Amino acid sequence: MKRSVQIAEQAGYCFGVRRALDMVKEHLTGHDKRVYSLGPIIHNPQVVEEFRKRGLTPVESLASVSEGVLVIRSHGVEKELLEEAHRKGLEVVDATCPFVKNAQRLARQLSEDGYQVLIVGEEAHPEVKGILSYCGENTLVVSSVEHLEGKAISPKAGILAQTTQSQERFIKIVHAVLLVAYECRVFNTICNATLARQTAAVELAGAVDVMFVIGGRNSANTARLAELCRAGGTTTYHIETADEIMPEMVSGKQRIGITAGASTPSTHIEAVQKRLEQIDG
Ligand code: SF4
Incomplete structure (x- = not known):
């Protein structure tokens, strides 16, 4: 076949x-x-x-x-x-990016309005560091519900997300904060491009035998795409270039899926597609 x-x-x-x-x-x-x-x-x-x-x-x-x-x-x-x-x-x-600017603006506004800002994201990520600089001192960066344990949450909490976070994680954290804060303002700042790529990747991963996710190993949104594809049980490889593809990765696999992070040029995607089509089944 x-x-x-x-x-x-x-x-x-x-x-x-x-x-x-x-x-x-x-x-x-x-x-x-x-x-x-x-x-x-x-x-x-x-x-x-x-x-x-x-x-x-x-x-x-x-x-x-x-x-x-x-x-x-x-x-x-x-x-x-x-x-x-x-x-x-x-x-x-x-x-x-104007979407990141928007998150920065909302963070500043929430802080000025007396809300404790909670940023759902990775503390070390440059985007989060940037957003953080627009917030008040009691701001928290949380990457999981467990991360909230033992943290003091103010009665007035304002939540937003690093633009490349997964929707699922964001919703879980919002839910957990809602149980402890008296008033909660939520801005879903996960950007459409991220959501669209994640949805399309999960859909495709569910229909193939193996997924290749192309993008820098230092790219948070690419890593997240790979994480989501794997979460559905599909064998997933995070690669930067077509040269990393070995025949054994696709041995016996008939249906192969490709997705790519937001920093991946179309030339890299085409090269991976070409390489996969050339490998004998
Ligand atoms: S993923 Fe792209 S479009 Fe979305 S916020 Fe980041 S830079 Fe902007």
Whole structure:
């Protein structure tokens, strides 16, 4: 029987990543200033390398930049960092995704209105660090219901999410907070692109024998896609490039599914599809 290789209906670059890369491209052509990004422009090492060759230099901290253009990536940054960049006289290209900006705005509003902000997300993720900088001191970052145990929850709680969180986790945490807070304001800031990719990935994973999830190993949304595909019991491989695919991964498998994180270019998806179609069953 001929093997089928199917790509999830929604996969690869999201609106925010595409927008950020377009903004960078615009500043790399026809300008003589040096262009820097705070951290890798997206969580995809191959794309970061491609942009490095075109003139975009990723830096670890603002201390390394004294002139030129500073690109803020789609995750956004801490507000103090943005202020410091302006103080240094850098030309700031703020490519923070509008959905992340919205989460930052809501976090600030909730704090100003006297709510204890709870961010459902990963504390170490740059997007969460950025959102956190707009919140009051009693803010909590929670990644699971268990994480709430022993934490002091104010009677007025405001909940929002890192844009790439899973809906299921968000709902569980909201439910747990509702049981202890007197008043609760909930903003579901999980972005549509994330939801659409997750739904399409889970659907496809349920219909195939093996799933390949393409994207940077440092990409939170790609890791989440792989986690969701695995949760349904489907054998799932998280890969960055087609070169990682070994024949034994698909040995005896007739139906193969592919999805990709929001930082994965279509060229990577096509290369994986081609490689899978070429391997003998
Ligand atoms: S995943 Fe959503 S929030 Fe994040 S950059 Fe893409 S569109 Fe924006």
